[in-house]
Amino acid sequence: MSTIIADIKIPDSKLAIGAAELLREHGNDLLWNHSHRVFLFGVLQGQNAAVKFDPELLYISALFHDLGLTKHYSSADKRFEVDGANAARSYLQQHGVPDTSIRLVWDAIALHTTIGVAQYKEPEVALIYSGVGYDVMGENFDSITEEVREKVVSAFPRNNFKNKILPSFLEGFKHKPETTFGNIKADVCARLLPGFQGINFCDCVLHSPWKE
Structure with a gap:
């Protein structure tokens, strides 16, 4: 039987189920619930904007x-965004998914923290971005009613998400904090990683090997 949350069907194709199994195997309850809320909030915002999108690709x-x-x-x-995108690409390639669809999924994952860019791309890319923004930072919070929000959160609880997600982010890239240069995850390192010294773009320019 299919699962329906807030009148939204969770994709249950073989491809979708396989992807969900990978998240269950390698992720945890925090990522499981967050990822499903991102999908549902993305769908809801897509419906509000009356845009067409592929639910299966959005879910994956x-x-x-x-x-x-x-x-x-x-x-x-x-x-870490690129690592996730590469993992999805490999998974989809193994299942014979067309290259056009794979590129959409890759972009949606790789750009989901790229403020000022992702929201202007294809619907699947933009809706993952907006779904993440809604769940993590409450962006456009009133665009979804409290009743509908409660249905989503009841199915996939937040469980002190605000205080758990930042340490979870850091755990994923504390061994390579330099990869946060130029993106919002540098803020996580600055707040939670002792001794973190972020790369400064101005220093890169002024101390480049150019003589002038």
Whole structure:
């Protein structure tokens, strides 16, 4: 039987179920609930904006969007968003998904923390971005009613999410804090990683090997 939350069907194709199993295997309850809320909040905002999108691709993007934080998928030198995007691409390629769809999923995951860019791309990319923004920072909070929010949170609880998610972020990239240069996750390192010295773009310019 399919699962329906706030009148939204959770995709239950073989491809979707396989992706969910990977999140269950390598993630934790925090990422499981967050990823499903991201999908549902993304769908709800897509419905509000009357845009067309592929629910299955949106769901798979949501499931993989933070998997780059896990030990299994984390690389030594890439942004965690790219690690998650690469993992999703490999998974989809193994299942014969068309390249166009794979590129959409890759972009949705890789750009989900890229403020000022992702919201202007294809619906699947923009809706993962807005779903993340809604769940993590409460962006456009009143665009979804309290009644509908409660249905989503009842199915996929937050469980002190505000205080748990930042340490969870850090755990995923504390071994490679340099990958946060130029993106919002540098704020996580600055707040939670003792002795963190972020790279400064101005220093990169002024101390470049150019003579003038």
